[in-house]
Amino acid sequence: MKKRNNLSKVGFALDHIWWGVIGWIWYRPLLFRTLGNLTLSESKMIMWSIVLLSSLMGFLINYRYNRNSLATFINLVTGFGIYTVLIYYPIKRTLIMIVLSIVCALALLYAALVLLRKIKDKKRAKNIIKRRFMRSIEAARVLICIGLIVLSTVIAVNSLSGTLVRSSVKASKATVYEETVHDNIKQLELLQKDKWESLPQGKRLGVLQTIANMECSSLRLPHELNVKTETLDADQLGYYMDSEHLIIINLDNLLYGNPYELVDTVCHESYHALEHRLVEAYEQADDDLKCLGIYREAAQYKEEFDHYKDSEDDILGYYLQVCEEDARQHAESAANRYYREISKYLGVDSIYY
Numbered sequence: 001m002k003k004r005n006n007l008s009k010v011g012f013a014l015d016h017i018w019w020g021v022i023g024w025i026w027y028r029p030l031l032f033r034t035l036g037n038l039t040l041s042e043s044k045m046i047m048w049s050i051v052l053l054s055s056l057m058g059f060l061i062n063y064r065y066n067r068n069s070l071a072t073f074i075n076l077v078t079g080f081g082i083y084t085v086l087i088y089y090p091i092k093r094t095l096i097m098i099v100l101s102i103v104c105a106l107a108l109l110y111a112a113l114v115l116l117r118k119i120k121d122k123k124r125a126k127n128i129i130k131r132r133f134m135r136s137i138e139a140a141r142v143l144i145c146i147g148l149i150v151l152s153t154v155i156a157v158n159s160l161s162g163t164l165v166r167s168s169v170k171a172s173k174a175t176v177y178e179e180t181v182h183d184n185i186k187q188l189e190l191l192q193k194d195k196w197e198s199l200p201q202g203k204r205l206g207v208l209q210t211i212a213n214m215e216c217s218s219l220r221l222p223h224e225l226n227v228k229t230e231t232l233d234a235d236q237l238g239y240y241m242d243s244e245h246l247i248i249i250n251l252d253n254l255l256y257g258n259p260y261e262l263v264d265t266v267c268h269e270s271y272h273a274l275e276h277r278l279v280e281a282y283e284q285a286d287d288d289l290k291c292l293g294i295y296r297e298a299a300q301y302k303e304e305f306d307h308y309k310d311s312e313d314d315i316l317g318y319y320l321q322v323c324e325e326d327a328r329q330h331a332e333s334a335a336n337r338y339y340r341e342i343s344k345y346l347g348v349d350s351i352y353y
Helices: 010-032 040-063 069-088 094-114 124-162 182-191 201-218 253-255 259-284 294-304 317-320 322-346
Strands: 227-228 239-241 245-251
Touching: 010 040, 010 069, 010 124, 040 069, 040 124, 069 094, 069 124, 094 124, 182 201, 182 259, 182 322, 201 227, 201 245, 201 253, 201 259, 201 322, 227 253, 239 259, 245 253, 245 259, 253 259, 259 294, 259 322, 294 322, 317 322
Parallel strands: 227 245
Antiparallel strands: 239 245
16 A cells, blocks of 8 residues: 555654644534433543544554544544434434435445456455455545534534424414413323333423423513523523523433423523513613512512522522522422323323323
């Protein structure tokens, strides 16, 4: 094989270390998340083990003839890409299967075209077959790398745009007629254990969007509430972004959490939307009317929103804020009410689990 070396063996190894660190700096905010129910440390250990193993195998394949930056790139992308497939397979199963199937088909086709060509020089047949085999392996590695880049790019774009998991139900505004459990029972009955555990992520998000639509109707909000997912810290269940009327749910909770906790989170964040509307009404009221009792909570909410205490900085201060206390009380009451009404409608003792 023709040598394409522009790095020494030591330089080739150092190149992997340098670009591995650079790759991690880019990979962490865009794609990294914990693997299943494993801890952050355990997930990092598995990821780096995969990257190290991929780099080591690539080093052994390339150290004689292809010690260059392109080989380093392929080795590292393959490692990070394999971890990406593992963590996003439950979410992007169809996309991953399609891309990997295409990559495997192209790799096999190329190998067949190369290996099945007639060998004219019978005396050198052994060396020719060996070279062709190595070419097939290199081509397969390049195709796998391209496939993993495509997957990672699509997943990163989806993640940044908030479309990693698409809800099967659309957001809706409140109407004169208040939505009930009876109106949405086809969605809400999916909260039962035997149905929820086999439910695709998009349909799970659809159930939560249904809850948000019912909350929007019950609280008489003048706008819709859009439920989406993000990769959040393990101790953060979700948050509300009023500028976009957006309820964000922790992706790991959607995948592995208890549905009651998810319903509670949606109800909690929905109440924050109501609090923001009350603050708007208070701010728009005439000064001589702001002392009215109906604005007492709104004035408190405004003060807390203006000087909000985040749970990361002050966990006790966060917990004791009136806006959070009221949201927790509403969420517990609303979630329990939904579950009681669903259980009653289905004729079962309880759908809690």
